[in-house]
Amino acid sequence: MTGPHALHQLVLTARHNEVNDLDATALASYSVEPAGVVKVEGDGLLRVIADGEATITASYEGASLTRQVQVSRAGEVIPISFPNEVVPIFTRHGCNSGGCHGKAEGQNGFRLSLLGYEPEDDHEYLVQEARGRRIFRASPRHSLLLLKGSGELPHEGGSRLSRDNDDYRTVVRWIRQGLPYRPENDPSVQQLVVEPQERLTHAKAVQQLRVVAHFSDGSTRDVTRIAQYETNDEEMATVNGQGLVTMHERPGSTSIMIRFQEHVGVFRATIPLGAPVDNLPTPANLVDERIFAKLLTLGLPPSLLSDDATFLRRVTIDIAGRFPSLEETDSFLTEKDADKRARKIDQLLVGTDYADYFAGKWAAILRNKRTSAHHARGSFAFHSWIRDALHQNRPYHKFVKEFVAASGEVGENPPVIWYRTVKDSKEQLQDVAQIFLGQRLQCAQCHHHPYEKWSQDDYYGFQAFFSKVGRKPGTQPGEEIIFNKTGKASAQNPRSGRSLAPKPLGEAEIELTQHQDPRDSLADWMTNEKNPFFARMLVNRYWKHFFGRGLVDPEDDMRVTNPPTHPALLDDLARNFVESGYDLKALIRTICNSKTYQLSAIPNEHNIGDRQNYSRFYPRRLPAEILLDGINAVTNSKEKFNGQPQGVRAVQLPDDQFTKESYFLSVFGRPDMNSACECERADDVNLAQALHLVNSTNIRNKLASNDARAALLVKDKESNDEARISELYRRAFSRPPGPEELAIGLDYLNRKRTPPDPATLSEEEKKKPKTPETVEREPYEDLIWALLNTKEFLFNH
Amino acid sequence: MTCSRYRARILLAAYTIFGMPLASAQLPQPDLQTIFPQGAQIGQTVEVTIGGADLGEATGLLFSHPGITCAQIPVEATEFYPAGHKPVNYRVSVAPDVPPGVYEVTARTRLGLTAPRAFAVGTMPEKIHQTNHSPESAEDLPLNTVINGHADASAVDHYKLDLKQGQRVIIRCDAEVIDSRMDSTISIADSSGHEHKRNRDTIGRDPLLDFTAPGDDTYLLRVHDFTFAGGAQYPYRVSASDAPHIDFIDPPAGAPGTTGKFKIYGRNLPGGSTGEGVRLGPEELESIEVDIPVNGHGTPELIAGPVHTSLVAGMTWRLEANGKKSNPVRIGFAAAPVIRGEEGQEQEIPVPCETHGRFETKGDLDHYRFDARKDQPLWIECLATRIRTKSDPVLWIDQITVNDKGVEQFKEIASNDDSGGTPGGKTFPIRNRDCALLLNPPADGRYRLRLHDYTGRGGSHALYRLIIRPVAPDFDLVVTPWYTASDKAAKGVSRQAALIRQGGTTLLRVFSMRRNGFRDSIKLSVAGLPPGVSCPPVILPSDRDTATLVLHGSMEAATWQGLVTVTGRSGEIERTARAGTISWSIGNWDTEFTRARLSQQLPLSVSAEEKEPIIIQPAQDRYEIELGGKVEIPFKLEKAMGLKGDFTIAVSGLPHSKPPSVKLKQDAGEGKLALTFARSNEFKVEPGEWTFSLRGSGTIKYRHNLSAIEIARNQEARIAGLEKTAQEEAARAKAAIEPVRKALQEAEKNLGAASDDARAALEKAVAEKKTQLQEAEKMAKDAEEKVKRAGAAKKIASDRLKQANDQAKEKDRKHATHSKLITVVVKPPPPKEPGK
Numbered sequence A: 001m002t003g004p005h006a007l008h009q010l011v012l013t014a015r016h017n018e019v020n021d022l023d024a025t026a027l028a029s030y031s032v033e034p035a036g037v038v039k040v041e042g043d044g045l046l047r048v049i050a051d052g053e054a055t056i057t058a059s060y061e062g063a064s065l066t067r068q069v070q071v072s073r074a075g076e077v078i079p080i081s082f083p084n085e086v087v088p089i090f091t092r093h094g095c096n097s098g099g100c101h102g103k104a105e106g107q108n109g110f111r112l113s114l115l116g117y118e119p120e121d122d123h124e125y126l127v128q129e130a131r132g133r134r135i136f137r138a139s140p141r142h143s144l145l146l147l148k149g150s151g152e153l154p155h156e157g158g159s160r161l162s163r164d165n166d167d168y169r170t171v172v173r174w175i176r177q178g179l180p181y182r183p184e185n186d187p188s189v190q191q192l193v194v195e196p197q198e199r200l201t202h203a204k205a206v207q208q209l210r211v212v213a214h215f216s217d218g219s220t221r222d223v224t225r226i227a228q229y230e231t232n233d234e235e236m237a238t239v240n241g242q243g244l245v246t247m248h249e250r251p252g253s254t255s256i257m258i259r260f261q262e263h264v265g266v267f268r269a270t271i272p273l274g275a276p277v278d279n280l281p282t283p284a285n286l287v288d289e290r291i292f293a294k295l296l297t298l299g300l301p302p303s304l305l306s307d308d309a310t311f312l313r314r315v316t317i318d319i320a321g322r323f324p325s326l327e328e329t330d331s332f333l334t335e336k337d338a339d340k341r342a343r344k345i346d347q348l349l350v351g352t353d354y355a356d357y358f359a360g361k362w363a364a365i366l367r368n369k370r371t372s373a374h375h376a377r378g379s380f381a382f383h384s385w386i387r388d389a390l391h392q393n394r395p396y397h398k399f400v401k402e403f404v405a406a407s408g409e410v411g412e413n414p415p416v417i418w419y420r421t422v423k424d425s426k427e428q429l430q431d432v433a434q435i436f437l438g439q440r441l442q443c444a445q446c447h448h449h450p451y452e453k454w455s456q457d458d459y460y461g462f463q464a465f466f467s468k469v470g471r472k473p474g475t476q477p478g479e480e481i482i483f484n485k486t487g488k489a490s491a492q493n494p495r496s497g498r499s500l501a502p503k504p505l506g507e508a509e510i511e512l513t514q515h516q517d518p519r520d521s522l523a524d525w526m527t528n529e530k531n532p533f534f535a536r537m538l539v540n541r542y543w544k545h546f547f548g549r550g551l552v553d554p555e556d557d558m559r560v561t562n563p564p565t566h567p568a569l570l571d572d573l574a575r576n577f578v579e580s581g582y583d584l585k586a587l588i589r590t591i592c593n594s595k596t597y598q599l600s601a602i603p604n605e606h607n608i609g610d611r612q613n614y615s616r617f618y619p620r621r622l623p624a625e626i627l628l629d630g631i632n633a634v635t636n637s638k639e640k641f642n643g644q645p646q647g648v649r650a651v652q653l654p655d656d657q658f659t660k661e662s663y664f665l666s667v668f669g670r671p672d673m674n675s676a677c678e679c680e681r682a683d684d685v686n687l688a689q690a691l692h693l694v695n696s697t698n699i700r701n702k703l704a705s706n707d708a709r710a711a712l713l714v715k716d717k718e719s720n721d722e723a724r725i726s727e728l729y730r731r732a733f734s735r736p737p738g739p740e741e742l743a744i745g746l747d748y749l750n751r752k753r754t755p756p757d758p759a760t761l762s763e764e765e766k767k768k769p770k771t772p773e774t775v776e777r778e779p780y781e782d783l784i785w786a787l788l789n790t791k792e793f794l795f796n797h
Numbered sequence B: 001m002t003c004s005r006y007r008a009r010i011l012l013a014a015y016t017i018f019g020m021p022l023a024s025a026q027l028p029q030p031d032l033q034t035i036f037p038q039g040a041q042i043g044q045t046v047e048v049t050i051g052g053a054d055l056g057e058a059t060g061l062l063f064s065h066p067g068i069t070c071a072q073i074p075v076e077a078t079e080f081y082p083a084g085h086k087p088v089n090y091r092v093s094v095a096p097d098v099p100p101g102v103y104e105v106t107a108r109t110r111l112g113l114t115a116p117r118a119f120a121v122g123t124m125p126e127k128i129h130q131t132n133h134s135p136e137s138a139e140d141l142p143l144n145t146v147i148n149g150h151a152d153a154s155a156v157d158h159y160k161l162d163l164k165q166g167q168r169v170i171i172r173c174d175a176e177v178i179d180s181r182m183d184s185t186i187s188i189a190d191s192s193g194h195e196h197k198r199n200r201d202t203i204g205r206d207p208l209l210d211f212t213a214p215g216d217d218t219y220l221l222r223v224h225d226f227t228f229a230g231g232a233q234y235p236y237r238v239s240a241s242d243a244p245h246i247d248f249i250d251p252p253a254g255a256p257g258t259t260g261k262f263k264i265y266g267r268n269l270p271g272g273s274t275g276e277g278v279r280l281g282p283e284e285l286e287s288i289e290v291d292i293p294v295n296g297h298g299t300p301e302l303i304a305g306p307v308h309t310s311l312v313a314g315m316t317w318r319l320e321a322n323g324k325k326s327n328p329v330r331i332g333f334a335a336a337p338v339i340r341g342e343e344g345q346e347q348e349i350p351v352p353c354e355t356h357g358r359f360e361t362k363g364d365l366d367h368y369r370f371d372a373r374k375d376q377p378l379w380i381e382c383l384a385t386r387i388r389t390k391s392d393p394v395l396w397i398d399q400i401t402v403n404d405k406g407v408e409q410f411k412e413i414a415s416n417d418d419s420g421g422t423p424g425g426k427t428f429p430i431r432n433r434d435c436a437l438l439l440n441p442p443a444d445g446r447y448r449l450r451l452h453d454y455t456g457r458g459g460s461h462a463l464y465r466l467i468i469r470p471v472a473p474d475f476d477l478v479v480t481p482w483y484t485a486s487d488k489a490a491k492g493v494s495r496q497a498a499l500i501r502q503g504g505t506t507l508l509r510v511f512s513m514r515r516n517g518f519r520d521s522i523k524l525s526v527a528g529l530p531p532g533v534s535c536p537p538v539i540l541p542s543d544r545d546t547a548t549l550v551l552h553g554s555m556e557a558a559t560w561q562g563l564v565t566v567t568g569r570s571g572e573i574e575r576t577a578r579a580g581t582i583s584w585s586i587g588n589w590d591t592e593f594t595r596a597r598l599s600q601q602l603p604l605s606v607s608a609e610e611k612e613p614i615i616i617q618p619a620q621d622r623y624e625i626e627l628g629g630k631v632e633i634p635f636k637l638e639k640a641m642g643l644k645g646d647f648t649i650a651v652s653g654l655p656h657s658k659p660p661s662v663k664l665k666q667d668a669g670e671g672k673l674a675l676t677f678a679r680s681n682e683f684k685v686e687p688g689e690w691t692f693s694l695r696g697s698g699t700i701k702y703r704h705n706l707s708a709i710e711i712a713r714n715q716e717a718r719i720a721g722l723e724k725t726a727q728e729e730a731a732r733a734k735a736a737i738e739p740v741r742k743a744l745q746e747a748e749k750n751l752g753a754a755s756d757d758a759r760a761a762l763e764k765a766v767a768e769k770k771t772q773l774q775e776a777e778k779m780a781k782d783a784e785e786k787v788k789r790a791g792a793a794k795k796i797a798s799d800r801l802k803q804a805n806d807q808a809k810e811k812d813r814k815h816a817t818h819s820k821l822i823t824v825v826v827k828p829p830p831p832k833e834p835g836k
Helices: A082-092 A119-127 A144-149 A166-176 A286-298 A308-320 A326-334 A340-350 A352-365 A373-391 A396-404 A414-421 A425-437 A456-466 A518-527 A534-547 A567-579 A584-593 A624-635 A657-661 A663-667 A687-695 A697-704 A709-715 A721-733 A739-753 A763-767 A772-788 B002-018 B307-311 B706-752 B756-807
Strands: A007-009 A013-015 A021-023 A029-033 A038-040 A045-048 A052-060 A063-071 A189-195 A198-200 A206-208 A210-215 A220-222 A228-231 A237-239 A244-247 A252-260 A263-271 A469-473 A480-484 B031-036 B039-041 B045-053 B060-063 B068-075 B084-094 B101-108 B117-122 B126-128 B146-150 B157-163 B168-174 B184-189 B195-200 B208-212 B217-225 B235-241 B245-250 B259-267 B286-293 B314-317 B329-333 B338-340 B353-358 B365-372 B378-383 B393-402 B408-417 B435-439 B445-453 B463-470 B474-482 B498-502 B505-515 B522-527 B538-540 B546-553 B560-563 B565-570 B573-576 B578-582 B596-599 B603-611 B614-618 B622-626 B630-639 B642-652 B661-664 B670-676 B688-702 B811-818 B822-827
Touching: A007 A220, A021 A198, A021 A206, A029 A038, A038 A052, A082 A119, A082 A166, A082 A228, A144 A166, A189 A252, A189 A263, A210 A252, A228 A237, A237 A252, A244 A263, A263 A286, A286 A567, A286 A584, A308 A326, A308 A340, A308 A352, A308 A584, A326 A721, A340 A352, A340 A584, A352 A373, A373 A414, A373 B195, A396 A414, A396 A425, A396 A518, A396 A534, A414 A480, A425 A456, A425 A518, A425 A534, A456 A518, A534 A567, A534 A584, A567 A584, A624 A663, A624 A697, A624 A709, A624 A721, A624 A772, A657 A663, A663 A687, A687 A697, A697 A709, A697 A772, A709 A721, A709 A772, A721 A739, A721 A772, A739 A772, B031 B101, B031 B117, B039 B045, B039 B084, B039 B126, B039 B146, B060 B068, B060 B084, B168 B184, B184 B208, B195 B208, B217 B235, B245 B329, B307 B474, B307 B578, B307 B596, B378 B393, B393 B435, B408 B435, B445 B463, B474 B522, B474 B565, B474 B573, B474 B596, B498 B505, B498 B546, B505 B522, B505 B565, B505 B811, B522 B546, B538 B546, B538 B688, B603 B706, B614 B642, B614 B688, B614 B811, B622 B630, B630 B642, B630 B688, B642 B670, B661 B670, B706 B756
Parallel strands: A198 A263, B039 B117, B126 B146, B338 B353, B474 B578, B498 B603, B622 B822
Antiparallel strands: A007 A045, A013 A021, A029 A052, A038 A045, A052 A063, A189 A210, A206 A244, A210 A220, A228 A252, A237 A244, A252 A263, A469 A480, B031 B045, B045 B084, B060 B101, B068 B084, B101 B117, B146 B235, B157 B217, B168 B208, B168 B235, B184 B195, B184 B217, B245 B259, B259 B286, B314 B329, B353 B463, B365 B445, B378 B435, B378 B463, B393 B408, B393 B445, B474 B505, B505 B546, B522 B538, B522 B565, B560 B603, B565 B573, B578 B596, B614 B630, B630 B670, B642 B661, B642 B688, B688 B811, B688 B822
């Protein structure tokens, strides 16, 4: 430890057995020999007393451990570094956050660079701006900076630094030393190391972290007390400013993000439930192996496997974007083959419904918009191109290569239409990074990414890939020819003024000839099997599609500080995907054939709170299109979308236009395709939706028309009520009704058919008595309506 | 047939309401928008129905090939109408010697010939589609049969194909080549509904499916417009065939007068084999080598595609196998000795030469070296989009020098992308995405040519023709009927036919595409004009690529319909302009696709049926002045129809950005316009001949088809006459009954009083009288019925008269009209006298 103000955090781990480590930092007792060199505080923090060497002994439950410590220059005044010591204080206390002085216009006239990424600017703001009024050199404690920061003068942000705080004292020392920027040869931080990085712990446990900065001169420094901590999930764990993490009761994995300057680190904690796990099915593939291993670790017993009906409905919705037909349901439920589930998955993947459904998914994030009527050719063509690629199972890397480096005219090469919606090269780079690499680079446009390693150079180097996209008028109005302009690809970092050549993320700039299309190089880099982002992003996106939650979630925010719940599984799936030749259907096969995917959504006594360990299937509301198509299928209605032939299903619609035109689709959250994020699709449940289902003419017309299901059922005189009710259940839920459900249905039909007491009839009803057909039909309309409003219908479960 | 006729009637009715030109700037003119079916089999006769605007009095169809003829379908005389013909139905016969291909047809109408419409002639039997909007109503598509259909809006047409396992069919759905607005899209599914293939935009905007049946099944073919638009202007011709299909040919050109070895890439090729890995879609293409004589004469059929593509000199060629002909492939006529391009290295080429290379990969960059001399400029040109590839070539020329260390230095001295500009603007879109430049070598020495593809993805089919040759004057001309919108903000484009109303004018717009480094002016003239129609030659200056010819018909010009030609001459070079047309009218070029194409003929019509509503009559059509002088042009306005508001007369055809103009009051009958021939920033006038017209624009009180009123009135009067005669006959017949009845009563009376002897004779007399009475009553009844029929016929005639009157009601209509051309000869000023 160097200098009088050096701090050092001890972390003490007690190991009881192979797997269970316990943080004993605050539980142990410490002694120092000889005394007078350092002192150990109760939370394991070492403070300097004087130069010398000492031995520290930690004792806990009869075990003890010793470590040596050396202190030098304890009596000297060590020159302070504004960037390395003062700025982190502003970050740690939130002064330079985006909501406070860190926003572009500052707060109440005082501005700091966001999260301290521009320390030179901060130094100028503090020392020179406003004629230096923020600092009082003669009496540092009376500096406006400290009076406001400590709340001694009115401060909107309240009291952030108390007088007895180390950080307060550091600022005072900096002022006393004459407001230096940094001493000569002041090193810069190269790396941040968090200890421990990962821990299997238990509910309500605590864990002290230690954060060490590695500097450019090879030195290291404990920055535990000046780093900033944030939890990813407050319900699982919280963290205080000293780096002490407190676990809560929900089992699973969570992480704590640690930031120091532009560097970030992560601590991952896994909190087991500890229940006996003795009902694991035999793993079907690598998915189950990884998922079940973690369930064992967590002591989280999974739900039972789903029954055939549930599986059929779930997998048909997830792969083909529709309900199983009556025929499919009946045949699947009666089949006895052991491999019928796998065969069903294969069948669904061969059909065009799969391509239709996934084309809609991709069209949304690739922003297939029709802003004018004459844009239809382009948006239809782009959708059709995506659909064909999926139908033919074009390898994903080829699909992306063709997309990213598309040139030509829409008639010849439809993906160029993406450049019509996404015009600006910044938007282009951001969308490509987010969609295909899971990297949200937007922040790095103006400053270093706050939760990632990406700098502005990374951002603008990536923008350079799109710097040569040229446009010429196309043959038809509203269309353009996209081409690669001749010349050097570059983009300028506006802060540094530096012109950057194309630069893959995390790599050096690349030199290209003036004729080369940098987008080809980008596509090559992205689709290289060693690319750390590409395959992982896709498998994570598809995982989320089938499970409702990404292994990394949000699925397209795969930053270091948002680690996966199952890192090894993500790696395995990605490796498998690459080895399969980027075979999307194979990936879906792997996921859907897993027992994990086929688990029931009905929780057991242990896993009801599970949100991330896949111990059960997480039910989710049906997407707008599938719900509408499903209602139409059950009620035997056909939707007529503007300009589309009768019978085109909602899931087949090519662009955003239909969201605007259909109240149903918009109220149930079909996206407007304004964003590269799948989160634009609303999956919430709200009152407007409920009212629409219960109380709208739209639904009423579907139920009551003359060729609707109810009318058809009663027209079929061969059939009886039991058979009709059974058909309805099989259409809506892909299962026959249970005895009780059947009884309720029959009872309702009979009650409704009983002629009402004439005394209760209104005058109008007396004048116009119901026809026998209406008397037969109306109870069925009611019954179907009721089924449509059940959770079982509205959810994929 | 009943179904299709019914549909045709509906369509015709729709056109009369909606088929008026969308841009109302010019006067109504007949337009042949549809002809259905839009094709026929060679050697067969087919009944067609035409649709469009103002076709109700059509009398015939005129085809661009003399072997295609048309006959009227007679309508027999009826009680009140003489024999006639159906104006919208014709029998079209295709002679056995007409080569397969696409030709053109125009309709003869009251006012004249319409703009042309494509008409296909093929070798396969033809059928007409039925209503088939659902899989259940799918219609059989027999192998090697063409079904003529049209896409309906928001609908899909369905066809069934019975195929055996392994059976291969080439399915086409031609639309663009027959002027259809349809962006044709097809897909094929098996009987379980599983879609196997889908296609569009493979042959231009038209699709091609190469399908091999995976099993014995009835397959379902779905046909629709890509964005589900539809209507009568969306016709298609769909077929499933086992005939050979050619995708492309290598090399793309041959020297005229030679027989060359060509490699055909395609499907179902006789003796063809795969193995080269060449693909244009999912399937690998077969190839065969054939010897083809390159005749250098071209072919009679219409060359589909954008204007520049169709202008490339060449011929069409078809492969024949098992008695079936393939689709046509174009073989260009090489412009210089042919060299084969080599891949992967910089290639030395002689000058002049035509090099056949290819863009092997996406963004390929090919290098060539050649020698050039300072005093010998070269024309360097690449044909890629014009030979129907998906490449967008761009070229650079580098001068090569060697520095004192013996190292080569390259200096870029010229480059080009997208030569040719857009002379037709948005009204007649012509665009050339190929590149060309005139190289003036700065020194004798070595030069490098870099040729790059901006947009294609490369491959064996990404062929190009690179031509380097000495500068030699040459040019192409394209001429199309034209109008100038009265409203500057108008963005509509109407299909035009050249039509002169008596005393009026019609415009022809000429676009020049100068080649081989040619830069001079071109003198344009029209040949084949009938008596009473004139157009003085017009000079297309060296710095412009468009000029307007104004054809003027005198007040005495007689009705005439025929074909004319426009020629351009520059020095010794004379070229006939190729006719051009647009495929359909549009309302707004910012949102609708306008398609311009070449046409096989340029029809001109003169109509004595109607007079030009407003005629601008300049006092003289030739003036002579000195440079710097001022011309005052007096003119008269002759008005066959009234004006509403002011009428503006402006100079048209001179390069002013704000042409000199004068505004006349509504009732003015004459005016004058002064024009200065002095040099200014916008009119860099030089001594010589300047030709222009006076353009008048304003609102006229237009009355449409007045002769229809006359015809209808005469018809009504004639039928009224017939009705009157019938009434008179009925009265006479009625009157004739009473005497007979009385005679009968008398006879019966006589019979009652008669003796037995006389009884027999009297009984006979009574019977006779009874018969006479019955006959008289019948005659009266028949006559009465005829009166009723005449009444009904008269009502129809009266309705028609009312309709004609309604249509001819005075309506305000924006209108622009041109005077005949005026020539001003500008003489150089006399040399200044010394001392003054």
